[in-house]
Amino acid sequence: MPQLPTAHFESASTLAVVMSSNEPLLFLSDDLRIIVASASFCRAFEIDPASVPGKRIGELGDGEWAMPRLASLLKATANGSASIDAYEIELKRPNQKTRQMVVNARTLDDGDLDHIRLLLAITDVTEMRAEARLKDDLVRDKAMLLQEVQHRVANSLQIIASVLMQSARRVQSEEVRGHLHNARHRIMSIAELQRQLSTSAGGSVELRAYFTQLCQSLGASMIADPERLSIEVKVDDSTVVADVSISLGLIVTELVINALKHAFSDERTGTIVIDYQSSGKDWTLSISDNGIGMPDGDDAPKAGLGTGIVEALVKNLNSEITLSSGNPGTVVTISHREASGLRADMYSAA
Amino acid sequence: MKNGRPVVLIVEDSPIIRMSAVDLVLSSGYEALEAGDADEAIRILELRDDIDLVFTDVQMPGTMDGIKLSHYIRDRWPPVKLIIASGAEIVAESMLPGGSSFFSKPYDEITITEAMANLLSSESTHTAAV
Numbered sequence: 416m417p418q419l420p421t422a423h424f425e426s427a428s429t430l431a432v433v434m435s436s437n438e439p440l441l442f443l444s445d446d447l448r449i450i451v452a453s454a455s456f457c458r459a460f461e462i463d464p465a466s467v468p469g470k471r472i473g474e475l476g477d478g479e480w481a482m483p484r485l486a487s488l489l490k491a492t493a494n495g496s497a498s499i500d501a502y503e504i505e506l507k508r509p510n511q512k513t514r515q516m517v518v519n520a521r522t523l524d525d526g527d528l529d530h531i532r533l534l535l536a537i538t539d540v541t542e543m544r545a546e547a548r549l550k551d552d553l554v555r556d557k558a559m560l561l562q563e564v565q566h567r568v569a570n571s572l573q574i575i576a577s578v579l580m581q582s583a584r585r586v587q588s589e590e591v592r593g594h595l596h597n598a599r600h601r602i603m604s605i606a607e608l609q610r611q612l613s614t615s616a617g618g619s620v621e622l623r624a625y626f627t628q629l630c631q632s633l634g635a636s637m638i639a640d641p642e643r644l645s646i647e648v649k650v651d652d653s654t655v656v657a658d659v660s661i662s663l664g665l666i667v668t669e670l671v672i673n674a675l676k677h678a679f680s681d682e683r684t685g686t687i688v689i690d691y692q693s694s695g696k697d698w699t700l701s702i703s704d705n706g707i708g709m710p711d712g713d714d715a716p717k718a719g720l721g722t723g724i725v726e727a728l729v730k731n732l733n734s735e736i737t738l739s740s741g742n743p744g745t746v747v748t749i750s751h752r753e754a755s756g757l758r759a760d761m762y763s764a765a
Numbered sequence: 766m767k768n769g770r771p772v773v774l775i776v777e778d779s780p781i782i783r784m785s786a787v788d789l790v791l792s793s794g795y796e797a798l799e800a801g802d803a804d805e806a807i808r809i810l811e812l813r814d815d816i817d818l819v820f821t822d823v824q825m826p827g828t829m830d831g832i833k834l835s836h837y838i839r840d841r842w843p844p845v846k847l848i849i850a851s852g853a854e855i856v857a858e859s860m861l862p863g864g865s866s867f868f869s870k871p872y873d874e875i876t877i878t879e880a881m882a883n884l885l886s887s888e889s890t891h892t893a894a895v
Binding site (some may be wrong): 554562565566567568569573574575576577578580581584602606610632635636637654 | 824851852876
């Protein structure tokens, strides 16, 4: 029977509480001898419970607890000059994997200043840390995969745009070249959305940034003289989901191409304004220009592919399109009202 | 320069994008050379001393990606101008050699044409300074 280090005896209930603790605990005297260890401690670290009382912490097991850092921290805790709060240590045992531990130590506050005793709690966080690392790895893998997909999408769109432009440079017909350029604008509009999505969180798109980039790219390739023609983007702070933004982006692309091609054909100066405002679920998008205005009657242009695309997207967004005169110029307004959207659904279903 | 025409080396692993880039360079009135990866690009640069500009992709198979290649070129052939294009949205400017131009894919061909013209027009002053 090992000899107890002091003549002081702990109450049986204190010892019982420590012994039955679910969390591995050591109850120590101020000279760092173990008064009692919890059964959970002995089980977790494979220590014979009978061998524990009276031993110094460094003498436990095969000496794996003889860590100078731990001893010095415990001494400092005992004399009140430091405290151990979630201090991390590594437990190294022969032929076993190193375990990561988090230790907490407190002096027992029972009013007995002559007998300082320490309570040392040891939590094995090896599995927890491994899980956290695994989770970090998964998050990193996912981010890399997403980046890889984005590269591939960008590259695929580049292939399509490149082929179209190569065709455009080869064809003789001005009209065909125009169609090929339009097709490329539509692809670039989708590419711009992809770019916005790749930098946004949660798959939503900030319309102002998206439309601004979109119009910059349209302007760069379609406006020869920026002094003469400009595109202005006036959009509120709306963010929309990817599906809606792709439709809005394509509508803006078509209408801006249309305005740049037809509204300023007489070399006049002018501005195209893209405006988007929302209130709750209702929103209004307008594309206006101060150009020559839409010809009507027999002079009205035949509806082209662009018109077809806009009409299909407007319908898909449960919205309505109106064309009005801008005095001068043309205003195209697309508006979505939550209630009227429902009516449109019923109408088309009938 | 070859016969008074600037020479542009295109480095791109995708054959269709490379073909279109060659077409773009030719239609801008320059001489075009092509390489499928960085190693081939370096072999071509070692064989010829008339290359004015390298237009490179970033993600490519081989020992170097486009960013490493561009640094290698800046280091070994300082007067050669660089245009770098990538499908990755964010390539930090600090990762690229000074004076190079970066564009994300899909790029606007007009923007590339302008960038080439800008870089090549500053060539005479650059080489004079070297």
